[in-house]
Amino acid sequence: MSNLFRLLAVIGLLVSTPAWAAFRIVACEPEWASLAEALGGNDVKAESATTGLQDVHHIQARPSLIARVRRADLVICTGAGLESGWLPLLLRQAGNPKIQPGQPGFLAASEYVEMLEVPVSLDRSQGDVHPYGNPHIQTDPRNILPIADALVERLVTLDPENADDYRGRHAAFTTRWKESVKGWTRRGAALNGMTIVTHHNSWVYLVTWLGLNEVAALEPKPGIEPSAGHLARLLDSIGGHGVRLIIRTSYQSARASEWLSGRIDAPVVILPHTVGSVDNTDNLFDLYEVMLTILERHAP
Numbered sequence: 001m002s003n004l005f006r007l008l009a010v011i012g013l014l015v016s017t018p019a020w021a022a023f024r025i026v027a028c029e030p031e032w033a034s035l036a037e038a039l040g041g042n043d044v045k046a047e048s049a050t051t052g053l054q055d056v057h058h059i060q061a062r063p064s065l066i067a068r069v070r071r072a073d074l075v076i077c078t079g080a081g082l083e084s085g086w087l088p089l090l091l092r093q094a095g096n097p098k099i100q101p102g103q104p105g106f107l108a109a110s111e112y113v114e115m116l117e118v119p120v121s122l123d124r125s126q127g128d129v130h131p132y133g134n135p136h137i138q139t140d141p142r143n144i145l146p147i148a149d150a151l152v153e154r155l156v157t158l159d160p161e162n163a164d165d166y167r168g169r170h171a172a173f174t175t176r177w178k179e180s181v182k183g184w185t186r187r188g189a190a191l192n193g194m195t196i197v198t199h200h201n202s203w204v205y206l207v208t209w210l211g212l213n214e215v216a217a218l219e220p221k222p223g224i225e226p227s228a229g230h231l232a233r234l235l236d237s238i239g240g241h242g243v244r245l246i247i248r249t250s251y252q253s254a255r256a257s258e259w260l261s262g263r264i265d266a267p268v269v270i271l272p273h274t275v276g277s278v279d280n281t282d283n284l285f286d287l288y289e290v291m292l293t294i295l296e297r298h299a300p
Contacts, residue, residue, distance in 0.1 A: 023159045026069050026099075028077035028087065029056055030275040031138045032109060032147075034284045036076065039152050039169050043162040049090075052277030055251045056082060057223070061090040069094035072105070074158060076151065079108030080115060082135035104158055110135055112150045113143040116204050138274060140205035141181050141288045148173060176285075184288050185209070190299050195241050197266070199248035199257055202273065210295075215241045218248075218256045226256045235263055245298045249273045269294055 022045040027033035029050055036046035049065055050056050056078075069075060069090055077083050091100055099105035115133030137143045152170040156163040192211035196203075199218045207214045216238050220230045243266045246257045250270050257268045272278040272290050281287045 024072045025074045026072040032076045034275045052274045059086045075099040076107040080110035080132040080135035081130040109147045112146045136202040140209040196245045199252045247271045250277045
């Protein structure tokens with residue numbers, strides 16, 4: 001009987017103790033989870049706190065999410081106030097000292113790119129204005145590489161045992177990414193000057209990259225849903241601008257964009273804003289490929 005107990009104890013130890021423990025990464029948004037997977041490979045387990053079908057401004061700190069952050073070795077978020085409605089509470093409830101802001105285990109992607117639309121003054125009457133600039137940095141693929149550079153250095157610092165693997169994947173990713181951005185930018189030249197209306201002011205980096213002409217946003221102020229009166233005034237203001245496209249994301253209501261579309265004869269498209277936000281956007285390369293393809297269908 002004692003031999004049986006010993007055998008069961010050994011089996012129990014093998015089952016309960018993993019042969020390999022991955023470096024745990026929790027990303028606030030799917031684009032950073034995808035980047036972490038590209039650089040980390042099998043050395044990391046990367047999970048996103050949100051999906052491409054959610055409004056990242058408004059997320060609940062669920063117990064399952066708190067548990068993941070409690071076990072995380074690294075948390076990577078956009079920052080710049082994008083997650084201010086839920087991330088501080090999540091980090092506090094997780095009680096993990098190594099992933100708090102200011103610690104090596106916390107990385108804010110927005111700190112490594114040039115922020116656009118940084119307000120000169122703050123006024124809550126202006127709506128949901130972000131004090132550090134527009135945080136939707138992932139809509140310009142040129143912003144990804146400096147963030148990848150910062151992330152690989154953080155991985156090397158926190159998990160030096162796998163440093164060579166991280167650096168090797170980073171080098172391969174960098175080469176492929178640079179070539180892809182060249183191709184996307186070359187294709188995007190045909191979109192220069194295309195007039196668009198957006199639902200929310202979240203495409204400024206895309207607009208800047210491709211030289212689009214954004215004449216209006218459906219929301220009267222960021223985060224404020226448009227009223228019938230506002231839409232009527234907006235219709236008057238854009239009447240002569242030759243709008244070719246009305247853009248919204250997968251999580252935004254279709255009501256306002258469809259109303260406007262029916263009056264100016266411009267189609268509505270759901271443009272992918274992150275990994276997993278529309279079909280066939282399973283990684284960062286797919287994201288921009290699908291984004292460009294959709295826009296090209298409506299090029300002048």
